[in-house]
Amino acid sequence: xxxxxxxxxxVVDGTGAPAFxxxxxxxxxxxxxxxxxxxxxxxVIDARGQVVAPGFIDPHTHFDVxxxxxxxxxxxxxxGITSVVPGNCSLSLAPLxxxxxxxxxxxxQQIEELPPAAFTDAFExxxxxxxxxxxxxxxGLAINxxxxxxxxxxxxxxxxxxxxxxxxxxxxVRAMQDLLRECxxxxxxxxSTSFVDVDEKARPVPSRFADFAELDALSAVLGEFGRMLQxxxxxxDADITIARIDQLAExxxxxxxxxxxxxxxxSRFAPNAAPRQLARVEEQFARGARxxxxxxxxxxxxxxxxxxxxxxxxxxxxxxxxxxxxxxxxLAALRDAETVERLIADAGPDGGQAIFGSLVARGGDALPAExxxxxxxxxxxxxGETPARALITLSLGHGLEVAFIxxxxxxxxxxxxxxxxxxxxxxxGASDGGAHIAAFxxxxxxxxxxxxxxxxxxxxxxxxxxxxxxSETAEIWRIKDRGTLKEGFAADIVVFDPDAIDRGEEHAVxxxxxxxxxxxxxxxxxxxxxxxxxxxxxxxxxxxxxxGEICGLA
Amino acid sequence: xxxxxxxxxAEAAEAVIERAEIAAGHDGVAELALSIRYENGVVGQVVLxxxxxxxxxxxxxxxxxxxxxxxxxxxxxxxxxxx
Numbered sequence: 001x002x003x004x005x006x007x008x009x010x011v012v013d014g015t016g017a018p019a020f021x022x023x024x025x026x027x028x029x030x031x032x033x034x035x036x037x038x039x040x041x042x043x044v045i046d047a048r049g050q051v052v053a054p055g056f057i058d059p060h061t062h063f064d065v066x067x068x069x070x071x072x073x074x075x076x077x078x079x080g081i082t083s084v085v086p087g088n089c090s091l092s093l094a095p096l097x098x099x100x101x102x103x104x105x106x107x108x109q110q111i112e113e114l115p116p117a118a119f120t121d122a123f124e125x126x127x128x129x130x131x132x133x134x135x136x137x138x139x140g141l142a143i144n145x146x147x148x149x150x151x152x153x154x155x156x157x158x159x160x161x162x163x164x165x166x167x168x169x170x171x172x173v174r175a176m177q178d179l180l181r182e183c184x185x186x187x188x189x190x191x192s193t194s195f196v197d198v199d200e201k202a203r204p205v206p207s208r209f210a211d212f213a214e215l216d217a218l219s220a221v222l223g224e225f226g227r228m229l230q231x232x233x234x235x236x237d238a239d240i241t242i243a244r245i246d247q248l249a250e251x252x253x254x255x256x257x258x259x260x261x262x263x264x265x266x267s268r269f270a271p272n273a274a275p276r277q278l279a280r281v282e283e284q285f286a287r288g289a290r291x292x293x294x295x296x297x298x299x300x301x302x303x304x305x306x307x308x309x310x311x312x313x314x315x316x317x318x319x320x321x322x323x324x325x326x327x328x329x330x331l332a333a334l335r336d337a338e339t340v341e342r343l344i345a346d347a348g349p350d351g352g353q354a355i356f357g358s359l360v361a362r363g364g365d366a367l368p369a370e371x372x373x374x375x376x377x378x379x380x381x382x383x384g385e386t387p388a389r390a391l392i393t394l395s396l397g398h399g400l401e402v403a404f405i406x407x408x409x410x411x412x413x414x415x416x417x418x419x420x421x422x423x424x425x426x427x428x429g430a431s432d433g434g435a436h437i438a439a440f441x442x443x444x445x446x447x448x449x450x451x452x453x454x455x456x457x458x459x460x461x462x463x464x465x466x467x468x469x470x471s472e473t474a475e476i477w478r479i480k481d482r483g484t485l486k487e488g489f490a491a492d493i494v495v496f497d498p499d500a501i502d503r504g505e506e507h508a509v510x511x512x513x514x515x516x517x518x519x520x521x522x523x524x525x526x527x528x529x530x531x532x533x534x535x536x537x538x539x540x541x542x543x544x545x546x547x548g549e550i551c552g553l554a
Numbered sequence: 555x556x557x558x559x560x561x562x563x564a565e566a567a568e569a570v571i572e573r574a575e576i577a578a579g580h581d582g583v584a585e586l587a588l589s590i591r592y593e594n595g596v597v598g599q600v601v602l603x604x605x606x607x608x609x610x611x612x613x614x615x616x617x618x619x620x621x622x623x624x625x626x627x628x629x630x631x632x633x634x635x636x637x
Contacts, residue, residue, distance in 0.1 A: 235580065236601040269577045269587040270599040300578040311576055311584040311607050317617035324608070410578030439582045 002027050002041035003533055006495060009047030013485040014054040014470035016463050024052055026491040029533035029547065034485055043535075045528055047495050053466045054485050055082025055144075055492030055529065056446045057473040060230075060262050060294055061433035062086060062112050064093045064147070068123035069513065071548055072142035075443050076433050078537045079503070079523040080494035082530075083482060083551055084433065087148030088262075089232050090194040090207035094133030094149070095179060100156050101125060106200040107152065113438040117514030131186040134550055141548030142536050144492065146479055148230060149183040151193035151207035151218070163206035164199075173217045180221045187550050189477055190228030190258075191218055195244070197232060216251065223255030227553075228477055231261045238273035245280045249289035258476060262294030263430040265411040266420065274420060281425050292476055294429035295421055297449045298503075300410035303362070303439055306334070306391075306400040316355070318346040327400075334396055344388045351386025353377060359387075359404040361394065362519070363508035366401035373505060376404070405440070405506075414452055418459025421449070421468070427476055428468045437518035444503025444521040451502040462498055480552040491533040500525030569593060569627035574619040577601055586610065590627050 004026040010019040011034060025033040025041060056079070063073040064086040073084055086092070091107055105119045127133045130149060137145060155163040158175045168176065180191060193207040193215065222229055229251060233244035241261070248259040266274045277293060284291045304310035306323060313319040322333045322343060333339045347355055356376050363372030371379055371394075380390035395402050411417065420426055428449065432442045446469055453459040460468070474483030481489045504522035512518055529537040534547035573589035579601075586607030588600045602610060610616075614625045 236585075238599075263580055265580065267577060267587075269575050269589075270601070273599070300580065301582055302576075302578045302584045303582045304584065309604070309608065311586055311604050314574075314576055314584070314586065314607070314611070314619045317621075320611075320618060406578075406584075409576075436581060 002032055002039065004043050004045070004491070004530065004535075005038060005041035006045045006047050006052050006493065006528075006530075009050050009052035009495060010498075011485055012051050012053045012463050012466045014466055014483050016467040016471075018463060019051065022052075024485060024493065026493075026530070026533045029491055031485060031487055031489050031491050031493075033487060045495060045535075047527070049497065050495050050527055051462070051466075051498045052485070053080075053494050053496070054470040054483050054489075055494050055531065056080045056469045057083040057085075057477075057479065057483060058431050058433055058446075058469075059085045059260070059427065059429040059473055059477060060088050060431055062088060062091075062108075062435035063145075063433060064091070065108060065112065065114060065118055065122075066434050067137055067141065067143075067145060069140075071140040071546055072536065072542060073434065074511075074542070075520050075522055077143050077529055077531070078526060078542070079444055079446050080496060080501075080526050080529055081143065081433075081446065082492035082494070082536075083144035083146060083479065085146045085148060085189060085477065086434070087150055087188075088192045088230055089197050090150045090152040090192050090205055091197070092133075092148060092150035092153055092192070094127055094130040094153070095157050095183060096153050097128055097157060098125065100153075100160075103156065103199075104153060107197070107205055110198060110200045112435045113518075115512055115514045115516035117516065118512060122513040129186070130183040130188060134187055138550060140546055141550075142542075142546050143531060143548045144482070144490075144551050145548065146189040146477060146551040146553070147187070148190050148192040148228070149180065149188040151191055151210065152205045154179055154183075154191075154218075155206035155210065159206070164203060164209055166209060167211045168214050173214050176214070177217055177221045180218055181224070184221070184225045184227055187553070188227070189479070189551070189553060190230060191222055192230040194232040195234055212247070215247075216254075219251040219255045219257060222257045226257060226478060229257055229259045231259070232263075233261050235263055235265075238270065238276050241277055242280045245277065245284060245291055245293075248291045249284035249287065252284075252289040252291060253287065258290040258292065258478070260292040260294055260427060260429075260476070264293045264295045264426075265300065266413060266417050267410055268413065271416075278420060278423065278426065285425055290476075292427040293425070294427045295417070296411065296430040296432075297417075297421065297428060297445045297453065298431075299408040299412035301440055302406040302409045303403055304406075305366075305403045306330070306395040312406065316346050318342055331396075331400070334392055334400075340389070340392055343392065344386060347386075347388035351380075352388030352391070353386070356387040356391050359391070359406055362403040362405055362506070366398040366403070367394075372507065414457045414459075418453050418457045421453055422460040422464065427473070429473075437512070439519070441506045441519040441521040444523065447501050447503040447523055447525070450498065455499070478554040480554040482551065491530055493528075493530040494526060495528040497525040497527065567593060571622050571625050571627065571630065572597060574622040576619070579603065588622070588630070590630075592627075
C-alpha cells in the first residue's frame with residue numbers, strides 16, 4: 001500500500017513532455033509509480049481538473065535567517081515551491097565566527113530588511129562552521145534547501161576586519177580555498193559573490209574587495225566538485241555586466257563549473273540592455289561555457305512614502321523642493337495651506353489624477369486597514385479631494401509613513417519579456433524571496449509565470465513553464481533526484497489549477513520576530529504541496545509536516 | 555553667423571545629457587536614468603541610485619528632470635564625485 005495517491009490529474013512531469021492523464025503514487029518520501037490503476041494508498045488526493053507537477057525550485061532566495069524559525073519559508077511553499085536556494089549575493093550564515101556575527105547581521109539587515117529581533121530572539125546561534133549551520137537548519141525544515149556559501153563570509157572568516165579593506169594575500173586565498181572545500185563537503189550547492197551589495201552603512205561587502213585571482217582560485221575549488229558560482233554583477237550597466245559574463249565564461253570553461261548571474265531585467269529606458277546581455281550569453285554557451293542569466297517574472301514597482309525623499313517626484317519641481325527639506329521643515333510646509341495649494345497646482349490641472357491617481361496605498365504600520373490596496377484616485381474620490389491633496393492629507397495624518405506603490409514601472413513589458421523567459425538560455429529566478437521584505441513582496445513569481453506568460457501571453461506552454469522551474473533548475477544546479485515526476489525521485493509535488501494559478505494581491509503582515517512587518521503575496525489556484533512525500537500545504541493551510549531536507553547533489 | 559557656429563562646436567565638444575527619466579530600481583526605489591550623448595555621437599545610458607541622483611541634480615542646479623537636459627556630463631561627474 002502506498003502512503004499517498006494523487007488521482008485523476010493531468011501529469012506535467014517536468015521534462016517538457018505533453019501533459020498526460022495519470023495517477024501518482026508515493027511511498028517512503030519517493031515517487032513510487034506514475035500511471036493508471038496503481039492500487040490503494042493510506043491517503044488519496046483527488047486531483048481531477050488539476051495539474052500534478054514536480055515541486056518548483058526557487059534558485060535565488062535570502063531565506064537563510066527565516067528558515068531557522070520558519071522551516072516552510074512562508075509564503076514560498078504555498079506557491080508550490082518545494083526547494084529553495086538561499087545564501088545568494090555573497091551572504092550566508094556560515095561559516096561565521098561568533099565574533100563576526102554583528103558584522104554579518106548588518107549586511108543581512110541591509111539586504112533582507114529583517115528587524116533586529118530576527119537575529120536575537122528567533123533562534124540560537126549554535127554554529128560557526130557550515131556543517132553546524134546545516135545541522136541547525138535541518139531541525140525544522142518543511143521545505144528543501146540547497147544552500148550556497150557566501151564569499152563575503154568566507155573572507156570574513158579568513159581575513160577578519162581586513163575582509164572589507166583589501167585584496168587577499170596568497171596564504172589567505174589558500175585558506176579561503178580550504179574553507180570553501182570544507183563547506184562544499186558539508187553540502188553547499190556552490191559559492192555566491194557580489195560586485196554590488198553594501199552593508200547597513202553603505203560600505204561595500206567583503207566580496208567586492210576580491211581580485212580576479214581570488215575568484216579564480218575559489219572557482220578552482222568549485223571545479224573539484226562541479227559546483228555553482230553565483231554572482232551579482234553591476235546589473236545597472238549593460239557593458240560591465242557583459243564583461244562579467246565573459247569572466248564567468250572563462251571561469252566556467254577553465255574549471256568546468258556552472259555559473260549564474262542575477263538579476264537581468266528589461267527596461268524601457270535601456271531597451272537594448274537585456275537583449276545584449278542575452279546575446280552575449282548565447283555566444284558563450286556556443287563556446288561551451290555555462291553562464292545562466294537569471295530573470296525574474298514579476299514586474300518591478302516603485303515604492304515610496306513622504307518620509308524620505310524619492311526621485312519619484314523628480315518631474316515636479318515644487319514637490320522636489322518641499323519633500324527634500326529636513327523633516328520638521330517638510331512637515332511644516334505640508335501643513336501650510338499656501339504651500340499645499342502650490343503643490344496641488346504643480347501636480348497638473350487634473351489635480352494630480354494622471355500622476356498620482358493610480359498609486360496604490362499600501363498596508364503596513366501607518367495606514368488604516370480599510371484603505372490598504374486602494375488607489376489614490378479611489379481614496380480621493382471617496383473623500384471628495386483631488387489625488388494630490390489626498391496624497392498629502394493621508395500622509396500627514398499618519399506621520400508621513402504611509403507607503404505608496406507605483407506598480408509596473410520596470411520589467412513590465414510582457415511582449416518583450418515573454419520570449420526572453422522562454423529562451424533555453426534564460427534561467428527563471430531572481431525572485432529574491434525573503435529579501436527586501438519591508439519594501440515589496442518577493443513571493444508568487446511562479447504563479448505570475450503561469451498567469452501572465454502561459455495563459456495571457458502564450459509565451460510558452462504550460463509544460464515548458466513547468467520544466468523551466470523544475471527539472472531545468474535541478475539540472476542547472478545539479479540538484480539530485482528532484483524536479484521530475486519520475487519513479488525513484490523525491491516526492492516533491494504540487495497540485496494546481498492551470499486555469500487559476502496566480503499570485504495573490506500584495507498585503508502587509510506582522511509575522512516577523514518582534515511583530516516586524518513585511519509585504520507578502522499568497523498563492524491562488526494551488527491546491528496541495530507535497531514535500532518529500534508529506535503534505536505540507538493543502539486547501540489553503542499549512543500542515544505540521546517537517547519533511548524538508550538539505551538537497552542531495554549530483 | 556559666427557557666434558552660433560562657435561556655440562554649436564562647443565556643444566559638440568562635450569558629452570551632454572540628452573534624456574532624463576525615472577526608472578524602477580531592482581530594490582523598488584525610484585532611480586535616475588540618464589541618456590548621455592557623447593562627443594562622437596554615441597548615446598549611452600547611466601542609471602543612478604537615489605542618493606547619487608539627488609547629488610547630480612544638485613550639482614547641475616536642476617529643479618526637476620527637465621532641468622538636466624542639455625547639461626554637460628562634466629557637471630554630472632562633479633555631482634557624482636560629491637556623493
